[in-house]
Amino acid sequence: QLVESGGGLVQSGESLRLSCTASGFLFEINRMGWYRQAPGKRRELVAITTRDGKSDYADSVKARFTISRDNTVMRVDLQMTSLKPEDTAVYYCFAEESGTANWGQGTQVTVSS
Numbered sequence: 001q002l003v004e005s006g007g008g009l010v011q012s013g014e015s016l017r018l019s020c021t022a023s024g025f026l027f028e029i030n031r032m033g034w035y036r037q038a039p040g041k042r043r044e045l046v047a048i049t050t051r052d053g054k055s056d057y058a059d060s061v062k063a064r065f066t067i068s069r070d071n072t073v074m075r076v077d078l079q080m081t082s083l084k085p086e087d088t089a090v091y092y093c094f095a096e097e098s099g100t101a102n103w104g105q106g107t108q109v110t111v112s113s
Contacts, residue, residue: 002093007107014111015081020093020104022074031096032069032076036089036109046091047078060086083111 006018022029033048047067049055055067066079076093088111093104 002095002102002104004091004093004104004107007091007109009110009112010083012084012111012113014083015079016083016109017080018078018091018093018107018109020076020095022095022102025074025095025097025102027098029074029095029097031094033067033094034076034078034091035094036087036091037106038086038089041089043092048094049076080109083109085111085113087111 001024002020002022004018004020006016008016010016030051031048034046035043036046037043045058046061047057047065049067049069057065064082069076087109089109090106091109092106095102
């Protein structure tokens with residue numbers, strides 16, 4: 001189970017922090033991170049990190065978003081700064097366990113101009 005928190009409504013230029021905590025997994029989680037889906041668009045990668053700390057970001061969020069992970073509590077956070085209206089979407093936590101993708105229920109992030 002993946003439980004997300006931290007979404008909300010902010011103005012352009014403000015910051016938000018999303019958190020996701022995993023529970024009930026039997027095996028180690030390799031990749032863990034965040035995707036997002038805006039209305040009428042496909043779900044896209046935002047940021048992802050591996051168990052050994054390697055991270056990757058979508059070009060659109062590089063230098064603005066930072067992903068962090070705590071393996072001791074199976075938690076991944078996404079610090080979002082300088083938010084733009086085009087960042088508006090439902091953000092989904094993702095965790096890969098033994099090659100199987102697991103998704104959170106999603107949290108809405110809305111950025112007003």
